[in-house]
Amino acid sequence: MPQTVVMAFGGNAITRPGEKGTFAEQKANVAVTCRQLGDLVRNGYRLVLTHGNGPQVGNLLIKNELAKDIVPAMPLDVLVSNTQGSIGYAIQQVLGYELARQGLQVPVAAVITQVVVAADDPAFQNPTKPVGPFYSEEEAQKLMQERGYRMAEDSNRGWRRVVPSPKPLEIIEKEAIKALTMAGVIVVAAGGGGIPVVRRPDGSLAGVEAVIDKDRAATILASQVGADVLFLLTDVERVCLDYGRPTQREVEELTASEARRYLAEGQFPPGSMGPKVEAAIAFVEAGGEKAIIGSLARAAEAVAGRSGTRIVAG
Numbered sequence: 001m002p003q004t005v006v007m008a009f010g011g012n013a014i015t016r017p018g019e020k021g022t023f024a025e026q027k028a029n030v031a032v033t034c035r036q037l038g039d040l041v042r043n044g045y046r047l048v049l050t051h052g053n054g055p056q057v058g059n060l061l062i063k064n065e066l067a068k069d070i071v072p073a074m075p076l077d078v079l080v081s082n083t084q085g086s087i088g089y090a091i092q093q094v095l096g097y098e099l100a101r102q103g104l105q106v107p108v109a110a111v112i113t114q115v116v117v118a119a120d121d122p123a124f125q126n127p128t129k130p131v132g133p134f135y136s137e138e139e140a141q142k143l144m145q146e147r148g149y150r151m152a153e154d155s156n157r158g159w160r161r162v163v164p165s166p167k168p169l170e171i172i173e174k175e176a177i178k179a180l181t182m183a184g185v186i187v188v189a190a191g192g193g194g195i196p197v198v199r200r201p202d203g204s205l206a207g208v209e210a211v212i213d214k215d216r217a218a219t220i221l222a223s224q225v226g227a228d229v230l231f232l233l234t235d236v237e238r239v240c241l242d243y244g245r246p247t248q249r250e251v252e253e254l255t256a257s258e259a260r261r262y263l264a265e266g267q268f269p270p271g272s273m274g275p276k277v278e279a280a281i282a283f284v285e286a287g288g289e290k291a292i293i294g295s296l297a298r299a300a301e302a303v304a305g306r307s308g309t310r311i312v313a314g
């Protein structure tokens, strides 16, 4: 039975801090990982990909506001769907080309994915998800005063706008994603954490203004496709303890209970590394073989166990 692998491409790794966020930059960053996936495919792995959208959806919010007197502004759930299309398109185009270059003809398809959240999730009153560009503290103060934005520091990298990030509960298109995966298609699903929707009493769905964390959504995706390994790929090679301090040190392996302890100690911020560690713990505690947090640029080495931080049961 071939192994199934879920890989999450981080939004801040698709548009890296300091980049403008052009589509060419996003494709170039995605290509670095796609070039490394040929061996996985050749060795018979089933691949399910997902991706973040923090920088990208935040940039759409800015466009929304700058053009609001010219064209209608779109709600945040629609902007998330836009990023599923654009980043899904980038991955489809680049991965299809890289696999073909290696003599592998494997279909790649992005699925517009809705993810159910709870209407009363406390996250709606406590926005923590960083989106859009990085600002100086002075610029952030100005945006908070003049635009009423909620802003927060993002892992010592600068200040960013933050939006609600409710807990993902269910992937609506799970059957389609699973059927395509079992048919040998490389599926790009739950992009940007999924389009956040709530289920009304009559069973209908309605979009809500939020950005779900893609690492948390990746855990649900992994359990629904029966993944053996979950990769959370970002722009650092490993998880660190005392990150940003003189005593900073990388960690190669953590048991779920060690990771949970460090999480409780505040080692991993809620808007960046925290959700990755939470997702990794949830995956292995739900029976997954291992979760690996590593660099988008060193995916093959992470698969081979030569890079990344492994979170294992125990």
Ligand SMILES: Nc1ncnc2c1ncn2[C@@H]1O[C@H](COP(=O)(O)OP(=O)(O)O)[C@@H](O)[C@H]1O
Pocket: 009, 010, 011, 012, 013, 014, 052, 054, 155, 157, 233, 234, 235, 236, 238, 239, 240, 241, 242, 243, 267, 268, 269, 271, 272, 273
């Ligand atoms: N303990 C830690 N170890 C490593 N990176 C950390 C840690 N705490 C915070 N970070 C930050 O988390 C970032 C990755 O989270 P994030 O930017 O949200 O990822 P992505 O958008 O790629 O999924 C790293 O670039 C780093 O700046």
Ligand SMILES: NC(=O)OP(=O)(O)O
Pocket: 009, 010, 011, 012, 051, 052, 053, 054, 055, 192, 193, 211, 212, 213, 214, 215
């Ligand atoms: N939605 C989401 O988790 O995006 P990032 O990967 O950019 O945080």
